[in-house]
Amino acid sequence: MSTACPECESPVQPPGDARVSELIECPGCRSELEVIALTPIALALAPDPEEDWGE
């Protein structure tokens, strides 16, 4: 099921095995998007990386 990018409204097709909190890239504007719900699929702009993020 596709949905619209919250940034540019391009259609975005998350993978079939998408999980909540997974990150995907909008094919239209290259924004990093976070899957925030699965049924129905909902996307939000992913938060910017913070100083203490990493491995």
Place this chain on the structure above:
Amino acid sequence: MTGSIAGPAGVALLASRIRADDKRILAALERRRIPVEHVDTRRLTFSAQAVGAPWRLVLNREISATRARYAAHCLEHAGVLVVNSAAATDVCADKWLTTLALRREGVPTPRTSLALTPEAALRELDSFGYPAVLKPLTSSWGRRVSLLREPDAARAVLEHCAALPSPQAQLIYLQEYVEKPGRDIRVVVIGGRPVAASYRVAVDDWRCNVALGALSLPCPVTPELAKVAMAAAGAVRSDIAGVDVIEDGDGELLVLEVNHNVEFSGMQQAHGDRIDLAEELADHLLTRYGEQP
């Protein structure tokens, strides 16, 4: 404890963002028929009075080092087995504490110093020598890691450090710059066993972080590499560890750091179907899960 607790799952994978590695781990655990759920760290709160949690084991994959550390302590306080442990996460999340732990156990590292102010760092560099590498204590992916080739560059970088608002940014971690063959080595150690290694070959950068575009290529786990990687993971008491190793001009292996929240997509791609790191990790978690009462 409150948050997105969906039920009495046996294992929780704690993460505020699900990376490809995390999806592979979740799938590998599900194939083993362990009750597993993803728990979004951003939604959790903990009560100091509460004892008990709905999971027997938590795999801590939180991307924020601060949240990872505090979540690990809270969960252990509630009686949950956390992998990696809070103590290991504390050490690995701080490069200086990692260096101290490695040195205590006799693990070879490059020469390293900590200056408690940027001004002290500039004075220290007179005797420490150039080139030197300045690293933030808590950052990852090579961010703000600076190569100081001479005093003018050091002065400029240290002025920027002094202007940063975080008190921790005023602590200056200095490491000897080791001439390397354009690459370093990442070894994944799981349960004390070096499972796989990859060369990380720098591309258009002196740093070898995959996040900065370095290429991952398969690396054989030689007995020497296995020995130093196991010693490093043991020194920081890390159940699952990404050990970064550098080869100096004499071929000696030196440990740069140990990562507690290992990203292994690059290494997995490098090894193809010869090894499955998510499966290895799930096997280890299954063992630890079985050890719990």
